[in-house]
Amino acid sequence: MNTSPAQVAATDGQANVADEQTRKYLTLLELSKAIASHKDLSGLFHDLACRLQKLVDFSHLGVMLYDPKRNVMRFHLLEECQPAEWQNPAEVPMEGSISGWVWEHQEAVIIRDLEEENRFPYAKSLIERPVKSICSVPLTTAHQRLGVVNFWTERAGAYDHLDIEFVKLVVAQIAVAVE
Numbered sequence: 307m308n309t310s311p312a313q314v315a316a317t318d319g320q321a322n323v324a325d326e327q328t329r330k331y332l333t334l335l336e337l338s339k340a341i342a343s344h345k346d347l348s349g350l351f352h353d354l355a356c357r358l359q360k361l362v363d364f365s366h367l368g369v370m371l372y373d374p375k376r377n378v379m380r381f382h383l384l385e386e387c388q389p390a391e392w393q394n395p396a397e398v399p400m401e402g403s404i405s406g407w408v409w410e411h412q413e414a415v416i417i418r419d420l421e422e423e424n425r426f427p428y429a430k431s432l433i434e435r436p437v438k439s440i441c442s443v444p445l446t447t448a449h450q451r452l453g454v455v456n457f458w459t460e461r462a463g464a465y466d467h468l469d470i471e472f473v474k475l476v477v478a479q480i481a482v483a484v485e
Contacts, residue, residue: 330472333360337476341483347382350483362441362473363464364457369445369484370398370405371453379405379453403428405454408442412451414470415442419462432458439464443477447485455480 336357344350355367370379378397400406404426408415417423417440420433429440441457455477457465 364459366458368456404442408454412444416465436460438462441465445481447481
C-alpha cells in the first residue's frame with residue numbers, strides 16, 4: 307500500500323495534537339501534585355510559575371484578590387520563574403481595570419497588544435513596563451469569587467492561539483489552593 311504525502315502529513319498532524327494533549331495533561335498532573343505539596347502560597351506560586359511556563363507564555367504571573375472593604379483588586383503575588391525587578395501596585399481599581407472587569411463578569415480576557423487596547427483605561431499604566439499581551443482569568447471556586455490570575459508577556463499576540471479552556475482548568479485548581 308502506497309501512502310500519499312497528504313496522508314503522511316495528516317498522520318503527523320494527528321500525532322502532534324496527541325503529543326500536545328498528553329503534555330498538557332501531564333503538566334496538569336504536575337500542577338496538582340505541586341498544589342498538594344505546598345503549605346504556603348508564596349512557595350506554591352513560585353513553583354507554579356516555573357511549571358506553568360510549559361503551558362503558557364508569560365514573563366509574570368500575578369494573583370489579585372478582591373478586597374470587598376475597599377472595592378479594589380489587591381496584588382497578593384507577582385511571580386516569575388526568573389528573577390525580575392518589577393514593582394507592582396498594591397491595588398488596582400475595579401473600574402477601568404482588566405482585573406476588575408474579569409472578576410465582575412467572570413469571563414477571561416485576552417489582550418493581544420496593550421498599546422492598541424482601549425476598553426480598560428487603567429491598563430494603560432502597564433505600557434511603561436515590558437508588557438504587550440495579557441491573559442486574565444477569573445480565580446473562582448464553587449463557593450466564591452476570589453480574584454483573578456493574570457499572565458503578562460513582552461510579546462504582542464502571545465495568547466492568540468492559547469487554549470483558554472485548558473488555562474481555566476489550571477486556574478480552577480489554583481483557586482482551590484488559594485481558598
